[in-house]
Amino acid sequence: SISRNETLYPDASSFIPQRFLDVDNALTDDDPARYVFGFGRRGCPCRYVADASVWSAIVTMLATVEFSSAKDDQGKVIEFAPRFTTGLIQYLVFFFLFPCNISTRSRAHSELVDVFRTGV
Secondary structure, three states: OHHHOOOOOOOOOOOOHHHHEOOOOOEOOOOOHHHHOOOHHHOOOOHHHHHHHHHHHHHHHHHHEEEEEOEOOOOOEOOOOOOEOOOOOOOEOOHHHOOEEEEEOOHHHHHHHHHHHHOO
């Protein structure tokens, strides 16, 4: 697979998002979306739907909720060192136990989140 090519991506099996940054911390021209969704007539027909759906979910969360570091009983920030697995799919270990505080930005946003949660 192109994304596992060791000549293009040294240590290709490791999660290293910095590989897509140049020396000035700007994004490189290497866009994995060009090949991860396939090519030509065998390309994923929902590539753009997937991209738009992820974009919509992210901007909705950023607009309606506020993410901050979790704090302990004394009000000190809980330190967290992320760990990732390797294999067919890489993911954050204990993703749902990630210590953070998520709160709504306003009362209107709180009501909107309740509608999504309850469906009423």
